[in-house]
Amino acid sequence: MRSLTKNKWKKYLFLKNYGPLVPYLPETQRLSGHSFNALLQKYHNVIVKPVWGSRGRGVIQVSYLGHNRYAIHYENVRKVGRGRRNAYRYIRGKIGPAEYMIQRRIHRPTINNRPFDMRVIVQRKQYSSQWVVTAKVVKVAGKGYIVSNNSRSKGQLLKFSTGIRNSSIRHLPINALESQINGVSILTAKRLARFFPGHRIYGLDIATNQHGRVSIIEANLYPSMSHFYKLKDRTVYQRILAYKQGW
Incomplete structure (x- = not known):
């Protein structure tokens, strides 16, 4: 079980074997x-x-x-x-x-000509079966890099609404986009919960293309919290911690 939590290929196969998620998984x-x-x-x-x-x-x-x-x-x-x-x-x-x-490859939208994607945190409280999106952050790749991981490319981290409003997809209705991302993320968590029944948190890397089509890049069972800790506004980080401790 432990090896599966880190194996991206096996997690991809498990997600792809669930029909409702197939449209959101790049081949x-x-x-x-x-x-x-x-x-x-x-x-x-x-x-x-x-x-x-x-x-x-x-x-x-x-x-x-x-x-x-x-x-x-x-x-x-x-x-x-x-x-x-x-x-x-x-x-x-x-x-x-x-x-x-x-x-x-997903043709990701850009902020200041640099591609970005998102880290989405989905959680449930200890004695609840209800999954909730508790946090989202926009991860912008550093200059000259393709990866958006902040510690690797020294890129930029932005709150979801701020990032979208300053991006090449600012023309899209932000509420509809957020609703779609939340829906796909919760669907993914529910699917993963079938294989990891005791798990209470997932970190999903989600991307869109220029038209707002949502894709799941990968799923993490032990997501780093550093993205949210680095935001100036600590409200999102505190919400994640509250859900971790929640009953």
Whole structure:
């Protein structure tokens, strides 16, 4: 059980096996030469990430530029080369034998030309079966980075409403967007609760595209609270703690 809590691939499969969540899960496969070719040919933009990774470590973005040219973005370094085979060989040289997965890349909206996604906390009180979204934070990638993890890319953390109103999706109705994110997040928590019945908190990484379509990037059973502690307004952080202690 403990190994499953950290295994992104197995959690993805468990979520994907639940019909109502399928529309919100970007296609993901175990990384191999075949899956790399297939997904890159299908989507032109993919994310390669470790099965056992955390905090944005080891995440690589690959983008097709046309004319057999591919951009590989790792940490804050972007390299352009020719040919899918060479791109895959380069990535394998970076990651070695580590277990990796490949995922359709979500074209995330931006704040000041930097992509962002969200960390959503879903909790239930100790003797309750009702799941509640207690916190959301917008995570903006640092300059030159693709990952939004604050400690890794030194990006920006914003309250949900502030982030959306200053983003490239400011034209979307914020209440409707928040309602959809909350609904998908609670649905995800209920599904995970089938496999982890005693668990009371989940941290979900949620992204939207430019049109507001919601996608689940991944689910964490032991989410870091540092995102919320770093916000100037500690109200959200205090709400998480109150639910942790709640009966």
